Amino acid sequence: MRAARLLHLLLLLQARQRITTAELAERLEVSRRTVLRDIEALSAAGVPVYAERGRNGGIVLLPGARLDVSRLEPRELEALSVTGLDGDQLERLGLAAAHETAARKIAARQASAPGASAGLLGLAELVVVDSTAWLAAPGPGVDVADLASVLRHRRRLRIRYRSSAEKRPSARVVDPYGLATKSGRWYLVADDQGTGRLFALERLTDYEPLEAPAALRAGQSLRTVWTTLKERTETPGQVIVTVRLRESRLDLARRILGARIHEVAAADEGWCTVVLRYPDIESVRQLLQFADHVEVLAPDAARERVRQLATDLAERHKTPAC
Template sequence: MRADRLLSLVLLLRHRGRMTAAAIAVELEVSERTVLRDVEALSGAGIPVYAERGRHGGFALLPGFSTDLTGLTPGEAVALLTSGSAVTSGALGLGPEFSSAMRKIVAAMPEQARTQATGAAGRVLVRHGGLLRDPQHPEEYPALGAVQQAVFEGTRLLIRYRAGGGPRGATPVEATERTVEPVGLVQASGRWYLLAIRDGEDRTYRVSRIEAATPLPEPARRPDGVDLEELWLRRREDFRARHPGLRVRLRLPVDRRPALSAMAVETVRDDGRTCEVEAAFGDLWHAESVLWPLLPGIEVLDPPELRAALRTRAHTTAATLT
């Protein structure tokens, strides 16, 4: 179960010190790939796990980091509490184990820290998987700190937001100001999203498009009993229903399948040597940017316009090198 395993990984590194991915995999009875994903999850959630390369390398916690549960800071507890997924655990039949692991973490904390951590953890969610982000254009978050403050403190938020302006290269949309009622922060596939309510309507904002944010001295009207993960899944499905995006069919050798591990894919054929998968992208430009670095190890079967775009890009690249 993911939450219990993440906690076990942190405690293991505390007691053993530096460990290789292979050694951790043996201890936790998982694959090395799972260990790497868990380390990335912990690091992304704020737990100071770092990698040392070389013959005697491995993973370790930064010196001075306390993993004694009674010494967890509210921020560290939030990191652990939000790295697990109750919905995923429930789907695997591990809901009780997830709840038990969370109760152990929370019960071992001082009362003040416990109150802060549980309140904050209910307002932030870290998810993994989904659409592959574009590695060539990492997002920046100039207003994330202010947004997080408003989310955690439960205040209304004034944001200057630049809505999406269509495909890359289109005329940028001018940012406008709006006041929202923050519900929670979600990190999905490396991107931060603000779930909020504006004028009584549900809204989801990409935090990288928030140019400025100011927490207001007024309490936010946040619905009671919000389950952030269920809310995120519902909004994501609603968005996909309204914006089907671009479906891409790929063929690749089975041993190249891990290259797509960060992508939401569905395998449609696998003969043991090659497989065909379908993947979802936001638009043609998104698909081209993500798949270009993976060539020539994969073959794009459909749609034709993506094949043409990649072919044109290859010819242009070749021409500049001759």
């Protein structure tokens, strides 16, 4: 902990060369006495830093004394190589501390960049990235960092996994490519009997590395398999469904239906016509969440399926007879 604080102190001095004890104490979240002790320790170790007394005094780093902050530690490089993960996801991978140290080094370099002297704001002050889903459920049941450590050895895994249609997990042997995170959810990307699959970590109850190396398909990598599975999941489908939708719900439909929306056209006042693409007729049950704001127009099979589902819901919600 103290080593990280000393590094942070030096990076601050490199950016400013002179800084008051009070400001250092505030930035490091320690007392002024602790700052002075740290300065004494650095000076004793040969770092050209000292404290100046008096009204305009402070902590000073001699001109020309610079740290080579361009060289990041391997752990720091790993933290930066997974750009886009939020703090919670970095914590799960055990990279939160390394990411923070790397960010401080980068900030120190940016402080001496031309834009900084002109008072321009950095992008880090203007852009915030949060890859968690809205109203996200609790995270995965397995330890992501432990699983990532196991996957480094490129061995087969015996896992216990519950698919969405099963009540209990079942055992299977898979050949893992790695981990993926999307919209706040973690997935194990692996071949199951030679076919790429996504295994949601919240339904992965246990795993065991085997002695045999992972038998990965030739020419395939984590990125190529993930891309194929992602495209397969997001492919709109070939069943064309036409609906009437209240215009006030069009923005909501775009968020929920995404690429399934093929075409939108104006209709009656307050309504619009939306053409959707689904993989099958059964998928129209997704439209029930729009309640009385939607009407399925075609095909007849989709219209009939929505009628059946709505009738079943109405029966379930009847007031019990006294």
